[in-house]
Amino acid sequence: MSAHDHGHDDHDHAGHASERRLIWAAALTGGFMLAEVAGGLISGSLALLADAGHMFVDFAGLGLALFAMRLARRPADASRSYGYDRFQILVAYSNGLILFGIALFIVIEAWRRLSEPVVILGGPMLVVAIGGLLVNIAAFFVLHGGDKEDLNMRGALLHVMGDLLGSVAAIAASVVILTTGWTPIDPLLSVLVALLILGNAYGLVRDSGHILLEGTPKGVDSTAVGPHLSAEIEGVVDIHHVHVWSITPKRRAATLHARIAQDFEAAAVTRAIKRELSKRFSIDHVTVEIERGHCADAADDHAHHGHGHPHTA
Template identity: 55%
Template sequence: MGHDHDHDHTHRANKTRVLWALAITAGFMVAEAVGGVIAGSLALIADAGHMLTDCVSLALAWFAFKIADKKPDLQRSYGYYRFQVLAAFVNGLSLFVIAVWITFEAVERIREPVHVLATPMLIIAALGLVANIVSFWILQSGQGENLNLRGAALHVLGDMLGSVAAIAAAIVIMTTGWTPIDPILSILVALLVLRAAWSIVKKSGHILLEGTPENVDPADLSEKLARQVPGVEDIHHVHIWSLTSEKPVLTMHAVVGEGADNDAVLAALQKALSDDFGIAHATIQLESRRCD
């Protein structure tokens, strides 16, 4: 019961964090877009475009937390937690699209350089960096390994890197007048965004495909339970998957020795799964002999 209470508290806190980050990002996005057009900076325009997608991704992340609040029903017996993973997957894919767009625009700028107003670019990029740092700190202060929150944080991190690139480009342009640095640094940011996007897509895709949680070895789990829990002779048909990165689920069969107290064995197995492996939701079938 305490575990559920802690999870609910973390869930509400994470939802609030996403909402605050959304407000900050949306508020600065308009200023950066206008500043990018005035300064003629692709780095600023690209960053503003990324901020627009951030607003969408943060709104999606918040909506996913909101949907997860819905109680289980006959059609969704596990509830709506998995929607958070779907939101993370979509956010990861959108990062790929953003990176490709930035790269395409950067190549065009390298082929046909444009005049860049370095001073406005530097001021706006610096303010954008402050806004991004605040948003990223809010999201990173979230507890646990929630993929939905991580996906939203990676979008903001991409913006933060974009602001750093824009600041660096502005300084180079102010001191040397070399404008190609603007699109070149934009490509570098795009590559960093791609790397982060792959991590989110890979992990959320693994959960959506009912993959075994990375921190759990089914063979090791079976061996430890059979050895540690009195009355258990064998563990088999172990299936472990996740509703979200924070909510693993398990089903398994346990062979109970003759004369053992089935209720005591079941309680001991549930406790060991929760304490040693962090699996609070488990369905266990007790058997007198190993099934085929």
């Protein structure tokens, strides 16, 4: 069995393990969501209803993440030569946008509650909030052992973290209401949770958006690729037209032009370049255009000057 086959098997094993974690987290989240809706309506607590609404969106988000994970295992075809892996990034980006929406809804509803206070039953609120905290802790630990580089799993984990924070806020609010009767604590703590959710949502949208925009992978300096290869690979005169991007955080790709000396075999230099990119930059999908004289795209360089194409020499 080849190293590629081993890598593919490891990827499949990790994918199946992450899928099982998502199924458990979705079951826990969806099951308790109904209890929170009932508890929020009975007690009149915005913190509980906000958390229940968040859990509903989380349940949908976990289901979408699960669908994306299964779809990503489909093989590449003529229409999608890179396969379906990128769909997971699209789901992660969407989950981040949904988190923004949840946070905005909580802030708007909190403002309404502060303007028009309502009666809140602290006892039922506390019971449901404690149950929600236990469920969210369980879901958090189920997902926390998953793949840290998988943005799809990261999005699911951030959803559950938001639920966990919501449950903590609901417990704190119910204790204050039971001991002091001060009901504004409920919407105020809800706003605090919303702000924490916004911070996590921003990070998820930023990272997934960077991949969707074909940004350079984290930890890779595209301007350093050319000089490094020129110094390390015998026969390379210069490297230019370097483009490096991610299909997913674990799948990196690159294209480049390599001008080589006349007395060096093109296939041998290409193999050496691919080995070095894999070893030094963890880039395993590489397309190399070998040149022995002037660059074939030299006539286009002047026409496209200033259009943002990265070059290294």
